[in-house]
Amino acid sequence: MRIPMDIIGSKEKAVAVIDVPEEQAEAAVEEIRKRYKHVKSILLKIGGREGVYRICNTKLIWGSQDTEVIHKENKYLLKLDPLRVYFSPREATERQRIAKLVKPNERVLVMFSGVAPYAIAIAKAQKDVEEIVCVDINLVATQYATENVKLNKLDDKIKVYCWDVREASGLGKFDRIIMPLPETGYQYIDVAHRSAKEHAIIHLYGISETKDFSDFEKKLKDYAQRFGIKIKILRKSKVSEYAPHKVKVRFDFQFL
Ligand SMILES: C[S@@+](CC[C@H](N)C(=O)[O-])C[C@H]1O[C@@H](n2cnc3c(N)ncnc32)[C@H](O)[C@@H]1O
Known part of the structure; x- marks a missing residue:
């Protein structure tokens, strides 16, 4: 079976x-x-x-x-309860892809950070990252994230905040921003814009039903236009199947 x-x-x-x-x-x-x-x-x-x-x-x-379990992924541990937080072990490869892109001395913002798998993957892969800031609205997820940071001995690199990303303030500017909320993440592009350093790279996840991902590109650009924001897309990649006739995609872009 x-x-x-x-x-x-x-x-x-x-x-x-x-x-x-x-x-x-x-x-x-x-x-x-x-x-x-x-x-x-x-x-x-x-x-x-x-x-x-x-x-x-x-x-x-x-x-x-x-x-409640302790999940081992690559060389780190993630404590979580799947009944109380989001977690998908299928996204381990995608986390590694992102982690390998991070360069020394970068400040990284992980919006919608859950139990902190992206932040921990990055901190393990890039020892010289300056700082990683995690923001999630689910208190339980941020409690696990804080525990996971300690469990992996990364307290000096990762900070965790329980906030609505839209309300987040005083975090400074970032070299790289990760937005892993495929359904509605593009609606926070204005938040990413005001949090981005010049030349910052944004990794935004979305859902597409077209082969060339043009439906998601249009949605993103239309939304950005409302705020007068212009973007330069660097790369569009398929991440995984999402539902029948729908795929999860990642757009990497910079603000112009
Ligand atoms: C798809 S999950 C991704 C979690 C994590 N990045 C991961 O890969 O395991 C999206 C997360 O976004 C959080 N979230 C949704 N809306 C939010 C908002 N407005 N501000 C902050 N976090 C939010 C949810 O609580 C959830 O943990």
Whole structure:
């Protein structure tokens, strides 16, 4: 039986998030219990990601109610509870792609930072980064982010704030800004604009339904125009499949 799922956690304790029709759930549970002894809880997806916090809509169908885990990704650890925060282990490769672009002495802003996987990936890959600032509106995510920064001994490099990005102030200007909120991130382009140093690079995630991503480009440019903001796109990349006929994309750009 093929079970579409994510396993989040460690060899000692993991949570499986499965995406099967409800009538196949029992068979899937049996299979997972046989194959993955370290899985202590099984969550069934019952909808998409929801609300401002973008948490996966799931229900516990087997195992422990304690779904907090420590996930190992590359050479760092991420403590989190998938019932309370956004996290996707599938984005590990994308985090590495971004981390490798960061140069020494950069100040980096990670908007919509969740439990801080981007910030930690960057700080591990670029030891000479000057500072990374994380902002997320979900208090629980920022509490985990703060714990994760300590867990990975990166207190001297990463700062975490629980704020609506739009309300954030006094953070200074940045060389690089990461905007991993694909559904509505482009609506914060004015915030990125006022937080960017001259020549700063912005990595914005979005959703596209066209082969050349022109639908997302138009949305972004139209929105930017409302604020009189002009951009120069450096690169457009497909990140992953998102939904039938929709892909997640990343646009790298600078402000003109
Ligand atoms: C798609 S998740 C990405 C989380 C994290 N960057 C990651 O890759 O695991 C988007 C995050 O944006 C946060 N968020 C949504 N709207 C926000 C806002 N206006 N200000 C700050 N954070 C926001 C949510 O709480 C959520 O943690």
